[in-house]
Amino acid sequence: MRIMGIFKFDEIAFNSTEKKKPVDEDKYTYLGLEHLDSDSIYVTRYGADVAPKGEKLIMKKGDVLFGKRRAYQKKVAIAPFDGIFSAHGMVLRPKEDVIDKDFFPMFIKSDYFLDAAIKISVGSLSPTINWRDLKELKFELPSLEEQRKLAEVLWAIYDMKDKYKKLILATDELVKSQFIEMFGTEDNHPEDVQFVKLGDIATYINGMAFKPDDWGEQGLPIIRIQNLTGSGEAFNYFDGEYPEKVEVNTGDVLISWSASLGVYLWQGEKAILNQHIFKVDFDKLEIDKYFYIYAVQQKLEEMAHKSHGSTMKHIVKKEFDNTKIAYPNEELQIRFADFVKQSDKSKFYG
Structure with missing residues (x-):
């Protein structure tokens, strides 16, 4: 590959800072970070119920939008319209x-x-990238001719992956409809299916609060929310004493209850759990862990609506414990879990 040179970022890109105070009609063409998906460069959601408050950036169709706040979420998209x-x-x-x-x-x-x-x-709570720092970063670029060739190949690969993602989404809908068909809803379900509070199924152990001074390059990896969301964030390590209850091992089920709600099956090595994440101890009711993961996933949107806080959204433990999920007999749990694993193994192992 022919290299054109090394460039500071402000030699590669313009950072458009033109802003406006939104009027009512702007609510139809508003994009917030919540509309951007970490795994897609395409925008599929947009708009707001009312005109957003405060000045917003003016975007033009084709602009590249980059989420500078909590950049570890890796939100990048192409503006679909002005x-x-x-x-x-x-x-x-x-x-x-x-x-x-x-x-x-x-x-x-x-x-x-x-x-x-x-x-x-x-910043710690909401890490943010400043333009004054970003513009100084240096990057190596191939020649323009090589870039054009790469762009053609990369877009072909990306669009193929996007079609595959749509197929996965269709599979998700199939699984979801099968779940409702088998177990119903909290208000309308078969007689042989119970809906049980999460707090009556298991004990939820919160992780340890680490200070930046505790982080190092040796010891056990510290599991933070960004290490679960697939953002590619590198692990920090802790080489000290910790309570055994916050130790995580392969096969443990983890639930992030702050900033980004999610439920995960840990497939990594032995690690230590950071705060804002629960380790699930199935010490109350017998339940298939794979069925449990899927049943909780169906409740994440409901829990998100109950979340509190402005800077960092979180769900209160009492509301989490009182959230109910379907609880069929063991045979049905295993049958559905096997169906999900066959339909989309990446749900549990990706």
Whole structure:
């Protein structure tokens, strides 16, 4: 590959900072970070019920939108129309004498760019990237001719993966409909299916609160929310004493209850759990863990509506414990769990 050179980021991209105070009609073309998906460069959700408050960035169709707040979530998308974008993001445009316009979105979406950008995030609760730091980062770029060739190949691969993702989503809908058909809902379910509170099924052990001074490069990995969400965030390590209850081993079920609600089957090595994540101890009722994971996933949206806080959303433990999931007999649990694993193994092992 022919290398064109090494460039500072402000030699590669424009950071458009033009803003406006939204009027009512802007609610139809508003994009917030919540509309961007970490695993897709395409936008499928947009708009708000009312005009957003505060100044927002003006975006043009084709601009590359980058979530600078909590950048470890790796939210990058192409603006599908002219509109306004969250001030917690950046509106980026290519400098076409240095980077090809079709290659540019793939570059911003790449781990090469994102990993470097994430490292300069500042702040603990909501790490944010500042333009003054980002613009100084240096990146190596191939020649424009090579970029055009790469763009053609990368877009072909990306679009093929996007079609596969849509197939997976269709599979998800099939599984969801099968779940409802077999177990019903909390208000309407077969007589032989109970709906049981999460707090009556298991004990939920919260992780340890670590200070940045506790982090190191040796010892056991510390599991943080960003290590569960697939953001590619590197582990920090802890080499000290800890209560045995926060130790996590392969096969443990974990639930993040703050910032990003989710339920996961841990497949990594022995580790230590950070705060804001529960380890599930199935000490109350017999339940297939794979069935449990799927049943809890069906309740995440409901729990999100009950979440509290402005800076970091979280669900209160009492409300979490009182959330009910389907609890059929063991045979039905295993039958459904096997159906899910056959339909989409990545649900549990990805």
